[in-house]
Amino acid sequence: xxxxxxxxxxxxxxxxxxxxxxxxxxxxxxxxxxxxxxxxxxxxxxxxxxxxxxxxxxxxxxxxxxxxxxxxxxxxxxxxxxxxxxxxxxxxxxxxxxxxxxxxxxxxxxxxxxxxxxxxxxxxxxxxxxxxxxxxxxxxxxxxxxxxxxxxxxxxxxxxxxxxxxxxxxxxxxxxxxxxxxxxxxxxxxxxxxxxxxxxxxxxxxxxxxxxxxxxxxxxxxxxxxxxxxxxxxxxxxxxxxxxxxxxxxxxxxxxxxxxxxxxxxxxxxxxxxxxxxxxxxxxxxxxxxxxxxxxxxxxxxxxxxxxxxxxxxxxxxxxxxxxxxxxxxxxxxxxxxxxxxxxxxxxxxxxxxxxxxxxxxxxxxxxxxxxxxxxxxxxxxxxxxxxxxxxxxxxxxxxxxxxxxxxxxxxxxxxxxxxxxxxxxxxxxxxxxxxxxxxxxxxxxxxxxxxxxxxxxxxxxxxxxxxxxxxxxxxxxxxxxxxxxxxxxxxxxxxxxxxxxxxxxxxxxxxxxxxxxxxxxxxxxxxxxxxxxxxxxxxxxxxxxxxxxxxxxxxxxxxxxx
Numbered sequence: 001x002x003x004x005x006x007x008x009x010x011x012x013x014x015x016x017x018x019x020x021x022x023x024x025x026x027x028x029x030x031x032x033x034x035x036x037x038x039x040x041x042x043x044x045x046x047x048x049x050x051x052x053x054x055x056x057x058x059x060x061x062x063x064x065x066x067x068x069x070x071x072x073x074x075x076x077x078x079x080x081x082x083x084x085x086x087x088x089x090x091x092x093x094x095x096x097x098x099x100x101x102x103x104x105x106x107x108x109x110x111x112x113x114x115x116x117x118x119x120x121x122x123x124x125x126x127x128x129x130x131x132x133x134x135x136x137x138x139x140x141x142x143x144x145x146x147x148x149x150x151x152x153x154x155x156x157x158x159x160x161x162x163x164x165x166x167x168x169x170x171x172x173x174x175x176x177x178x179x180x181x182x183x184x185x186x187x188x189x190x191x192x193x194x195x196x197x198x199x200x201x202x203x204x205x206x207x208x209x210x211x212x213x214x215x216x217x218x219x220x221x222x223x224x225x226x227x228x229x230x231x232x233x234x235x236x237x238x239x240x241x242x243x244x245x246x247x248x249x250x251x252x253x254x255x256x257x258x259x260x261x262x263x264x265x266x267x268x269x270x271x272x273x274x275x276x277x278x279x280x281x282x283x284x285x286x287x288x289x290x291x292x293x294x295x296x297x298x299x300x301x302x303x304x305x306x307x308x309x310x311x312x313x314x315x316x317x318x319x320x321x322x323x324x325x326x327x328x329x330x331x332x333x334x335x336x337x338x339x340x341x342x343x344x345x346x347x348x349x350x351x352x353x354x355x356x357x358x359x360x361x362x363x364x365x366x367x368x369x370x371x372x373x374x375x376x377x378x379x380x381x382x383x384x385x386x387x388x389x390x391x392x393x394x395x396x397x398x399x400x401x402x403x404x405x406x407x408x409x410x411x412x413x414x415x416x417x418x419x420x421x422x423x424x425x426x427x428x429x430x431x432x433x434x435x436x437x438x439x440x441x442x443x444x445x446x447x448x449x450x451x452x453x454x455x456x457x458x459x460x461x462x463x464x465x466x467x468x469x470x471x472x473x474x475x476x477x478x479x480x481x482x483x484x485x486x487x488x489x490x491x492x493x494x495x496x497x498x499x500x501x502x503x504x505x506x507x508x509x510x511x512x513x514x515x516x517x518x519x520x521x522x523x524x525x526x527x528x529x530x531x532x533x534x535x536x537x538x539x540x541x542x543x544x545x546x547x548x549x550x551x552x553x554x555x556x557x558x559x560x561x562x563x
Contacts, residue, residue: 031303051322190235201253245377247288
């Protein structure tokens with residue numbers, strides 16, 4: 001990808017400016033164009049993978065998601081090509097929008113793009129094409145979505161159709177129904193679950209906030225914008241801490257192949273004036289993420305986004321991931337809707353939170369603890385409240401980071417009788433420097449987990465109850481790439497092999513853990529000393545002064561710190 005030279009005066013940390021974002025958008029659009037069908041209604045990107053929806057739906061996905069990029073770029077030449085594709089697609093090429101079908105997702109991207117570019121695209125179409133397009137999109141108003149962020153796709157289609165006067169009553173009904181349904185998943189402080197349960201991930205930002213806020217903003221609905229804007233504002237207070245100093249987003253949750261779509265809520269806050277972040281920090285975080293992926297193999301030799309994270313990586317894919325799925329990364333270019341003289345483009349970059357002092361930041365709704373260290377710029381997420389009912393490693397492990405991904409061998413787990421499963425997670429609280437939860441493990445065991453952190457050091461404690469006497473317990477830590485170092489040391493109840501055995505009463509196991517990029521870190525055992533406190537709890541003495549006390553019972557954890 002041919003990008004302008006770095007501008008280290010305006011952007012001392014990333015070097016990226018608006019010109020870099022424009023060049024990246026142009027290059028991505030140019031790279032997909034050779035894969036459009038002759039009528040430009042479908043984009044069949046190369047590769048031997050096909051989603052569960054099939055080739056025709058995958059081709060529609062290629063059209064819709066790259067159209068969204070052209071809309072954010074406001075590229076009139078590209079939009080003319082997509083206008084041709086719209087005319088052909090709605091003349092019988094595209095699959096119908098049906099209940100819980102992938103075309104419902106793509107209809108939302110098309111509708112949003114048409115709404116954002118109405119004078120440049122929709123208003124220039126032949127009336128017969130507009131009628132066909134409205135009719136095709138109209139099926140989304142009554143199509144039943146999956147009970148998750150999909151509820152917002154009929155909202156997005158309804159918002160556009162209402163704005164052009166097509167079936168206003170049905171459009172309004174779809175909007176109201178979808179917005180009402182997501183309320184059951186809002187848990188406060190800017191956080192939604194992605195449907196029932198406790199599935200916390202990036203869908204908070206690139207769906208649950210993005211669609212309602214954009215709808216309210218485009219509809220000029222002050223009441224809705226106040227409601228959803230306040231939620232976005234609060235969410236960004238936590239969200240900005242999920243990015244490492246090198247720009248990497250947290251590697252957790254599903255649909256990670258959308259990559260720098262993680263930047264969409266950052267831009268959204270600036271676009272609508274609902275952000276706590278200074279403009280220079282917004283651009284620094286967003287540009288850091290874009291640069292992170294572009295420099296680490298996200299594009300193949302043809303300039304196409306691959307199915308993966310850095311390069312191709314099947315581990316981060318789902319059954320709905322097709323060749324064009326990564327192009328939901330287009331949402332990351334939302335910032336191009338801001339004019340070139342907006343302060344988010346003109347203000348000097350400001351440091352990201354991960355570039356500030358060491359921090360141990362609690363996030364209450366998902367019951368997470370975010371641990372960042374200045375020495376290496378890494379961010380670690382200690383997970384004591386997010387899970388997937390089928391034990392998805394990307395949701396249910398005890399910890400994640402901006403530099404590692406879940407390993408097949410069961411990293412960051414407590415294994416009961418060799419099984420790393422962790423289900424029915426019950427949050428037990430989080431606070432400065434700690435987080436705790438209880439979960440159901442193999443053979444009916446209940447495991448109460450707690451973590452205490454300072455700097456890069458982690459004290460991990462596990463109280464196992466309800467398991468048969470003699471059951472083996474094994475704990476695991478980080479599984480890092482070669483450039484990082486991971487340590488895991490037994491502290492109480494564990495052998496040097498990090499195993500222990502359950503007795504007749506609940507058994508407590510404690511280990512020291514660390515993930516660091518420091519080339520020569522201090523010996524872990526010298527940074528924290530763990531011992532029984534004589535009152536049934538734990539005493540942790542930290543190197544450099546200060547101590548923490550933790551009382552851990554079956555389903556109950558108390559932590560106090562001093563010094």
